[in-house]
Amino acid sequence: MKKSLYNYILGIADNSLILGQRIGELCGHGPSLETDIACTNISLDLLGQVRSYYQYAAKIAGDGRTEDDIAMLRKEREYVNVLLVEQPNTDFAYTMARHFLFDEYHLLFLTELKKSKDMTLAAIATKCIKEVRYHQRFSSDWIRRLGDGTEESQNRMQAAIDDLWTYTDELFHQTDADKAMVSEGIGVDVTKLKNAYYEKVNTVLEESTLTIPESKYFQKGGKMGIHTEHMGFLLAELQYMQRTYPNMEW
Amino acid sequence: MTTTKNWPLWEVFVRSKNGLEHRHFGSLHAADADMALENARDVYTRRNEGVSIWVVESKNITASNPEHNGEMFEPAKDKVYRHPTFYELPDEVKYM
Numbered sequence: 001m002k003k004s005l006y007n008y009i010l011g012i013a014d015n016s017l018i019l020g021q022r023i024g025e026l027c028g029h030g031p032s033l034e035t036d037i038a039c040t041n042i043s044l045d046l047l048g049q050v051r052s053y054y055q056y057a058a059k060i061a062g063d064g065r066t067e068d069d070i071a072m073l074r075k076e077r078e079y080v081n082v083l084l085v086e087q088p089n090t091d092f093a094y095t096m097a098r099h100f101l102f103d104e105y106h107l108l109f110l111t112e113l114k115k116s117k118d119m120t121l122a123a124i125a126t127k128c129i130k131e132v133r134y135h136q137r138f139s140s141d142w143i144r145r146l147g148d149g150t151e152e153s154q155n156r157m158q159a160a161i162d163d164l165w166t167y168t169d170e171l172f173h174q175t176d177a178d179k180a181m182v183s184e185g186i187g188v189d190v191t192k193l194k195n196a197y198y199e200k201v202n203t204v205l206e207e208s209t210l211t212i213p214e215s216k217y218f219q220k221g222g223k224m225g226i227h228t229e230h231m232g233f234l235l236a237e238l239q240y241m242q243r244t245y246p247n248m249e250w
Numbered sequence: 251m252t253t254t255k256n257w258p259l260w261e262v263f264v265r266s267k268n269g270l271e272h273r274h275f276g277s278l279h280a281a282d283a284d285m286a287l288e289n290a291r292d293v294y295t296r297r298n299e300g301v302s303i304w305v306v307e308s309k310n311i312t313a314s315n316p317e318h319n320g321e322m323f324e325p326a327k328d329k330v331y332r333h334p335t336f337y338e339l340p341d342e343v344k345y346m
Contacts (some may be wrong), residue, residue, distance in 0.1 A: 018327050032257070034278050034289035138288060145281070 001184070003152055005118075006060050006079070007177035008187055010070070011223065012113075014081035015052035017071060018231075019102055021238050022044030022089060031092050038138060042099075045131040052124045073244040080175070083222040084167035086231045090160070093146050093153065097160035100139035104200050105171045105193065106132050112188040123184065140204050147208025156207070161205065162213050169218035171197070258307055261287040262294055265279075265302040270345065281321050 024043035030036025030078055054067035060072070065229055089095045113125035146153040172194040174182075181187025202212050221227065241248060257279040263272035277292045282287035286305040295303065314322055326332065 032279060034280065034293055037296070038292040041296055141284070141288070145285075210296065 001180070002060055004177045004180035005186065006057055007175070009037070009053050009057040009060070009121075010180045011080050011175060011177060012109075013050045013057065013071075013084050014079050014130035015102070015106075016046040016053075018079065018081040018234065019054075021051065021083065023095065023099065023236075024191045026095065027091055031105060039095075042135050042138065045135065049124070049131070052127070056120050056124070057085050060085075064214045068242070069122050070217075072239050073210045076227055076235055077225040078233070079224050079228050079231070080225055082170045083219055084164065084170065086222070086234055087164060087167065088226060088230050091144075093156035094160040094163070095103055096139050096142035096146070097157060097164050099135065100143050100204070101161075101164055101201065102171075102206075103132060103136040103139050105197055108196055108200075109188055109190065112193070116187070117185040119171070121188060135136065142187075143204055143210070144208045147205070147210040157208070158210055160208060162215075165213040165215055166217060166219045168197075168201075170220045170222060173220060173223055257281050257285075258309065260290075260305045261308050261311060262286075262290040263304040264285055264290070264294055264300040265308070266299060272302065275299075277308060283307075 005093045006210065023039050023046070026036060027043070028036065030039050050071065054070045057070055058065055058067050073080050082102075084098060087094075087098050107129070108138040110125045110129045110135055114129065116122045116125070146157040148154070149157075172190045174189075174191060178187055180191065182189045185195060219228075258281075259276075259277055260283075261277050261282050262301045264275045265272045278286065278289050279295055280289050283305060286307075289301055290303050290305055294300070
Protein backbone atom coordinates (compact mmCIF):
# COMPACT_ATOMS: atom_id res chain seq x y z
CA MET A 1 0.00 0.00 0.00
CA LYS A 2 2.72 2.45 1.02
CA LYS A 3 4.87 1.52 -1.97
CA SER A 4 1.91 1.78 -4.33
CA LEU A 5 0.91 5.18 -3.01
CA TYR A 6 4.51 6.40 -3.35
CA ASN A 7 4.70 5.19 -6.95
CA TYR A 8 1.29 6.63 -7.65
CA ILE A 9 2.34 10.09 -6.47
CA LEU A 10 5.47 9.97 -8.60
CA GLY A 11 3.29 9.09 -11.59
CA ILE A 12 1.41 12.34 -11.12
CA ALA A 13 4.33 14.54 -10.10
CA ASP A 14 6.81 13.45 -12.77
CA ASN A 15 4.47 14.59 -15.55
CA SER A 16 4.33 18.11 -14.15
CA LEU A 17 8.04 18.21 -13.28
CA ILE A 18 9.19 17.24 -16.75
CA LEU A 19 6.65 19.46 -18.51
CA GLY A 20 7.56 22.32 -16.18
CA GLN A 21 11.23 21.87 -17.02
CA ARG A 22 10.46 21.78 -20.75
CA ILE A 23 8.32 24.91 -20.81
CA GLY A 24 10.78 26.59 -18.44
CA GLU A 25 13.47 26.20 -21.12
CA LEU A 26 11.70 29.06 -22.90
CA CYS A 27 12.68 31.45 -20.12
CA GLY A 28 14.53 34.18 -22.00
CA HIS A 29 13.85 32.46 -25.33
CA GLY A 30 10.09 32.91 -25.80
CA PRO A 31 8.81 34.26 -29.12
CA SER A 32 7.87 37.58 -27.50
CA LEU A 33 8.46 39.13 -24.10
CA GLU A 34 4.81 38.56 -23.17
CA THR A 35 4.67 34.88 -24.17
CA ASP A 36 8.05 34.34 -22.57
CA ILE A 37 6.70 35.52 -19.22
CA ALA A 38 3.51 33.51 -19.68
CA CYS A 39 5.46 30.30 -20.35
CA THR A 40 7.77 30.91 -17.42
CA ASN A 41 4.73 31.51 -15.20
CA ILE A 42 3.24 28.22 -16.29
CA SER A 43 6.53 26.50 -15.62
CA LEU A 44 6.65 27.94 -12.11
CA ASP A 45 3.04 26.86 -11.51
CA LEU A 46 3.94 23.30 -12.44
CA LEU A 47 7.13 23.24 -10.40
CA GLY A 48 5.20 24.65 -7.43
CA GLN A 49 2.64 21.88 -7.79
CA VAL A 50 5.24 19.14 -7.83
CA ARG A 51 6.76 20.38 -4.59
CA SER A 52 3.53 19.43 -2.80
CA TYR A 53 3.54 15.99 -4.40
CA TYR A 54 7.21 15.27 -3.73
CA GLN A 55 6.97 16.50 -0.15
CA TYR A 56 4.13 14.06 0.35
CA ALA A 57 6.04 11.28 -1.41
CA ALA A 58 9.08 11.94 0.81
CA LYS A 59 6.91 11.69 3.89
CA ILE A 60 5.45 8.39 2.74
CA ALA A 61 8.82 6.93 1.74
CA GLY A 62 10.12 7.84 5.19
CA ASP A 63 13.68 6.88 4.28
CA GLY A 64 15.33 10.23 4.89
CA ARG A 65 15.10 11.42 1.30
CA THR A 66 13.77 14.95 0.78
CA GLU A 67 11.51 16.34 -1.93
CA ASP A 68 14.65 17.52 -3.74
CA ASP A 69 16.27 14.09 -3.64
CA ILE A 70 13.19 12.55 -5.18
CA ALA A 71 12.79 15.26 -7.81
CA MET A 72 16.43 15.66 -8.76
CA LEU A 73 18.40 12.52 -8.04
CA ARG A 74 16.65 9.64 -9.70
CA LYS A 75 18.00 7.92 -12.80
CA GLU A 76 16.23 8.15 -16.14
CA ARG A 77 14.57 4.74 -15.79
CA GLU A 78 13.13 5.78 -12.44
CA TYR A 79 11.11 8.69 -13.87
CA VAL A 80 7.60 7.59 -14.78
CA ASN A 81 6.27 10.59 -16.71
CA VAL A 82 4.42 10.04 -19.97
CA LEU A 83 6.45 10.41 -23.18
CA LEU A 84 4.32 13.38 -24.28
CA VAL A 85 5.69 15.83 -21.73
CA GLU A 86 9.37 15.17 -22.46
CA GLN A 87 9.09 16.03 -26.17
CA PRO A 88 11.27 19.01 -27.13
CA ASN A 89 10.24 22.61 -27.86
CA THR A 90 10.66 22.14 -31.61
CA ASP A 91 8.87 25.40 -32.40
CA PHE A 92 6.17 27.42 -30.65
CA ALA A 93 3.36 25.48 -32.35
CA TYR A 94 4.91 22.26 -31.11
CA THR A 95 5.40 23.66 -27.61
CA MET A 96 1.77 24.78 -27.38
CA ALA A 97 0.41 21.58 -28.95
CA ARG A 98 2.30 19.49 -26.40
CA HIS A 99 1.01 21.67 -23.60
CA PHE A 100 -2.55 21.61 -24.83
CA LEU A 101 -2.59 17.82 -25.25
CA PHE A 102 -1.40 17.50 -21.66
CA ASP A 103 -3.55 20.31 -20.19
CA GLU A 104 -6.83 18.78 -21.34
CA TYR A 105 -5.81 15.53 -19.64
CA HIS A 106 -4.48 17.33 -16.57
CA LEU A 107 -7.78 19.15 -16.04
CA LEU A 108 -9.87 16.00 -16.28
CA PHE A 109 -7.43 14.17 -14.04
CA LEU A 110 -7.38 16.81 -11.28
CA THR A 111 -11.17 17.13 -11.37
CA GLU A 112 -11.32 13.45 -10.41
CA LEU A 113 -8.37 13.57 -8.00
CA LYS A 114 -10.25 16.20 -5.99
CA LYS A 115 -12.61 13.38 -4.99
CA SER A 116 -9.78 11.15 -3.75
CA LYS A 117 -10.17 9.49 -0.34
CA ASP A 118 -6.60 10.60 0.33
CA MET A 119 -7.09 14.04 1.87
CA THR A 120 -3.62 15.28 0.94
CA LEU A 121 -3.98 14.41 -2.73
CA ALA A 122 -7.50 15.85 -2.81
CA ALA A 123 -6.21 19.09 -1.28
CA ILE A 124 -3.31 19.36 -3.73
CA ALA A 125 -5.70 18.76 -6.64
CA THR A 126 -8.05 21.46 -5.40
CA LYS A 127 -5.19 23.93 -5.21
CA CYS A 128 -3.71 23.01 -8.61
CA ILE A 129 -6.86 23.01 -10.66
CA LYS A 130 -7.23 26.78 -10.91
CA GLU A 131 -3.72 27.07 -12.28
CA VAL A 132 -4.28 24.29 -14.74
CA ARG A 133 -7.52 25.87 -15.93
CA TYR A 134 -5.45 28.87 -16.93
CA HIS A 135 -2.84 26.68 -18.62
CA GLN A 136 -5.57 25.05 -20.68
CA ARG A 137 -7.01 28.43 -21.58
CA PHE A 138 -3.61 29.69 -22.65
CA SER A 139 -2.60 26.66 -24.70
CA SER A 140 -5.99 26.07 -26.36
CA ASP A 141 -6.03 29.75 -27.29
CA TRP A 142 -2.76 29.27 -29.15
CA ILE A 143 -4.06 26.13 -30.87
CA ARG A 144 -6.91 28.27 -32.24
CA ARG A 145 -4.73 31.22 -33.15
CA LEU A 146 -2.11 29.23 -34.98
CA GLY A 147 -4.51 26.59 -36.36
CA ASP A 148 -6.88 29.19 -37.74
CA GLY A 149 -4.11 31.68 -38.56
CA THR A 150 -1.89 31.96 -41.62
CA GLU A 151 -1.01 29.12 -43.96
CA GLU A 152 2.40 28.85 -42.31
CA SER A 153 1.05 28.77 -38.76
CA GLN A 154 -1.61 26.24 -39.68
CA ASN A 155 0.92 23.94 -41.35
CA ARG A 156 3.15 24.07 -38.31
CA MET A 157 0.33 23.47 -35.84
CA GLN A 158 -1.04 20.59 -37.91
CA ALA A 159 2.44 19.04 -38.10
CA ALA A 160 2.82 19.38 -34.32
CA ILE A 161 -0.56 17.80 -33.59
CA ASP A 162 0.09 14.97 -36.08
CA ASP A 163 3.48 14.33 -34.53
CA LEU A 164 2.41 14.44 -30.88
CA TRP A 165 -0.82 12.51 -31.37
CA THR A 166 1.03 9.23 -31.05
CA TYR A 167 1.85 10.08 -27.41
CA THR A 168 -1.72 10.80 -26.28
CA ASP A 169 -2.96 7.25 -25.75
CA GLU A 170 -0.37 6.57 -23.06
CA LEU A 171 -2.10 9.10 -20.80
CA PHE A 172 -4.84 6.53 -20.30
CA HIS A 173 -2.69 3.48 -19.57
CA GLN A 174 -2.88 2.13 -16.04
CA THR A 175 0.23 1.20 -14.10
CA ASP A 176 0.20 -1.32 -11.25
CA ALA A 177 0.22 1.60 -8.81
CA ASP A 178 -2.76 3.10 -10.65
CA LYS A 179 -4.77 -0.09 -10.34
CA ALA A 180 -3.93 -0.50 -6.66
CA MET A 181 -4.86 3.11 -5.87
CA VAL A 182 -8.09 3.02 -7.88
CA SER A 183 -9.23 0.00 -5.87
CA GLU A 184 -8.45 1.89 -2.65
CA GLY A 185 -10.58 4.84 -3.77
CA ILE A 186 -7.46 7.03 -3.77
CA GLY A 187 -6.45 7.03 -7.41
CA VAL A 188 -8.17 8.19 -10.57
CA ASP A 189 -9.24 5.59 -13.10
CA VAL A 190 -7.58 7.18 -16.13
CA THR A 191 -9.17 4.72 -18.55
CA LYS A 192 -12.48 6.46 -17.84
CA LEU A 193 -11.12 9.86 -18.88
CA LYS A 194 -10.28 8.82 -22.42
CA ASN A 195 -13.57 9.53 -24.18
CA ALA A 196 -14.04 12.91 -22.53
CA TYR A 197 -10.44 13.77 -23.38
CA TYR A 198 -10.68 13.10 -27.10
CA GLU A 199 -14.04 14.85 -27.21
CA LYS A 200 -12.56 18.01 -25.71
CA VAL A 201 -9.39 17.88 -27.78
CA ASN A 202 -11.25 17.23 -31.00
CA THR A 203 -13.63 20.12 -30.36
CA VAL A 204 -10.72 22.55 -30.07
CA LEU A 205 -9.02 21.09 -33.14
CA GLU A 206 -12.20 21.50 -35.15
CA GLU A 207 -12.66 25.08 -33.98
CA SER A 208 -9.08 25.67 -35.05
CA THR A 209 -9.79 24.30 -38.56
CA LEU A 210 -7.23 21.56 -37.93
CA THR A 211 -7.58 17.96 -39.04
CA ILE A 212 -8.00 15.37 -36.31
CA PRO A 213 -5.25 12.77 -36.85
CA GLU A 214 -6.49 9.31 -37.76
CA SER A 215 -3.39 7.42 -36.71
CA LYS A 216 -4.16 4.43 -34.55
CA TYR A 217 -0.54 3.65 -33.74
CA PHE A 218 0.48 4.93 -30.33
CA GLN A 219 3.77 5.11 -28.44
CA LYS A 220 4.11 4.05 -24.84
CA GLY A 221 6.81 3.38 -22.26
CA GLY A 222 7.23 6.51 -20.18
CA LYS A 223 5.03 5.26 -17.36
CA MET A 224 7.31 2.23 -17.11
CA GLY A 225 10.47 4.33 -17.15
CA ILE A 226 11.32 3.71 -20.79
CA HIS A 227 11.78 7.12 -22.34
CA THR A 228 12.46 8.73 -25.70
CA GLU A 229 15.94 9.90 -26.67
CA HIS A 230 15.10 13.43 -25.47
CA MET A 231 14.76 12.52 -21.80
CA GLY A 232 18.45 12.06 -21.01
CA PHE A 233 19.30 15.55 -22.23
CA LEU A 234 16.45 17.05 -20.27
CA LEU A 235 17.56 15.32 -17.07
CA ALA A 236 21.17 16.33 -17.65
CA GLU A 237 20.09 19.95 -17.52
CA LEU A 238 17.55 19.47 -14.73
CA GLN A 239 20.00 17.60 -12.49
CA TYR A 240 23.20 19.42 -13.36
CA MET A 241 23.44 21.54 -10.20
CA GLN A 242 22.65 18.72 -7.77
CA ARG A 243 25.01 16.33 -9.54
CA THR A 244 27.84 18.84 -9.77
CA TYR A 245 27.46 20.36 -6.32
CA PRO A 246 25.83 17.60 -4.25
CA ASN A 247 23.49 18.85 -1.52
CA MET A 248 23.73 22.45 -2.66
CA GLU A 249 20.92 24.70 -1.51
CA TRP A 250 19.83 28.27 -2.07
CA MET B 251 -8.01 39.84 -40.59
CA THR B 252 -5.22 42.27 -41.19
CA THR B 253 -1.77 40.79 -41.07
CA THR B 254 0.85 43.01 -39.59
CA LYS B 255 4.30 41.81 -38.78
CA ASN B 256 4.37 43.36 -35.33
CA TRP B 257 1.61 43.08 -32.77
CA PRO B 258 0.01 46.41 -31.85
CA LEU B 259 0.69 48.10 -28.55
CA TRP B 260 -1.87 48.02 -25.71
CA GLU B 261 -2.13 50.05 -22.53
CA VAL B 262 -2.90 48.11 -19.38
CA PHE B 263 -4.98 49.38 -16.46
CA VAL B 264 -5.21 47.35 -13.26
CA ARG B 265 -7.50 47.68 -10.28
CA SER B 266 -5.41 46.66 -7.30
CA LYS B 267 -8.35 45.90 -5.07
CA ASN B 268 -12.06 46.46 -4.95
CA GLY B 269 -12.93 50.04 -4.12
CA LEU B 270 -9.89 51.48 -5.87
CA GLU B 271 -9.88 52.81 -9.39
CA HIS B 272 -8.01 51.20 -12.28
CA ARG B 273 -4.54 52.63 -12.62
CA HIS B 274 -2.25 52.65 -15.63
CA PHE B 275 0.32 49.88 -15.08
CA GLY B 276 2.19 49.88 -18.37
CA SER B 277 1.94 48.62 -21.92
CA LEU B 278 2.52 45.44 -23.87
CA HIS B 279 2.18 43.91 -27.32
CA ALA B 280 -0.64 41.57 -28.31
CA ALA B 281 -2.43 40.49 -31.49
CA ASP B 282 -5.91 41.30 -30.17
CA ALA B 283 -7.83 42.27 -27.05
CA ASP B 284 -8.14 38.74 -25.68
CA MET B 285 -4.44 38.14 -25.98
CA ALA B 286 -3.76 41.55 -24.46
CA LEU B 287 -5.80 40.59 -21.38
CA GLU B 288 -3.97 37.29 -20.98
CA ASN B 289 -0.60 38.91 -21.48
CA ALA B 290 -1.51 41.62 -18.99
CA ARG B 291 -2.44 38.95 -16.47
CA ASP B 292 0.98 37.36 -16.84
CA VAL B 293 3.08 40.50 -17.14
CA TYR B 294 1.42 42.74 -14.55
CA THR B 295 -0.57 40.65 -12.06
CA ARG B 296 1.65 37.63 -11.44
CA ARG B 297 2.48 38.85 -7.95
CA ASN B 298 -1.15 39.24 -6.98
CA GLU B 299 -1.34 42.91 -7.92
CA GLY B 300 -4.89 43.01 -9.19
CA VAL B 301 -8.54 42.03 -9.18
CA SER B 302 -9.53 43.54 -12.52
CA ILE B 303 -7.77 44.45 -15.76
CA TRP B 304 -8.66 46.82 -18.58
CA VAL B 305 -6.75 46.92 -21.83
CA VAL B 306 -7.07 49.47 -24.59
CA GLU B 307 -5.14 49.67 -27.81
CA SER B 308 -2.67 52.52 -27.47
CA LYS B 309 -3.68 54.11 -30.76
CA ASN B 310 -7.16 54.71 -29.32
CA ILE B 311 -5.80 57.01 -26.65
CA THR B 312 -5.78 60.69 -27.48
CA ALA B 313 -2.96 62.36 -25.62
CA SER B 314 -2.36 66.02 -24.91
CA ASN B 315 0.52 67.59 -26.77
CA PRO B 316 3.48 68.40 -24.49
CA GLU B 317 4.11 71.55 -26.57
CA HIS B 318 0.81 72.92 -25.33
CA ASN B 319 1.65 72.35 -21.66
CA GLY B 320 1.94 76.08 -21.11
CA GLU B 321 -1.63 76.97 -21.92
CA MET B 322 -2.99 73.58 -20.81
CA PHE B 323 -1.62 73.33 -17.30
CA GLU B 324 0.26 76.35 -16.07
CA PRO B 325 -2.76 78.61 -15.51
CA ALA B 326 -3.87 76.20 -12.78
CA LYS B 327 -0.62 76.50 -10.87
CA ASP B 328 -1.30 79.75 -9.03
CA LYS B 329 -4.89 78.95 -8.08
CA VAL B 330 -4.44 77.21 -4.75
CA TYR B 331 -8.04 77.96 -3.84
CA ARG B 332 -9.08 75.26 -6.30
CA HIS B 333 -7.56 72.61 -4.05
CA PRO B 334 -9.68 71.30 -1.19
CA THR B 335 -6.77 71.83 1.19
CA PHE B 336 -8.70 74.23 3.43
CA TYR B 337 -10.79 71.44 4.87
CA GLU B 338 -9.98 68.95 7.62
CA LEU B 339 -10.27 65.39 6.29
CA PRO B 340 -11.89 62.92 8.66
CA ASP B 341 -9.58 59.97 9.44
CA GLU B 342 -12.12 57.51 8.04
CA VAL B 343 -11.62 58.82 4.52
CA LYS B 344 -8.71 56.68 3.39
CA TYR B 345 -8.38 57.15 -0.37
CA MET B 346 -8.45 60.81 -1.31
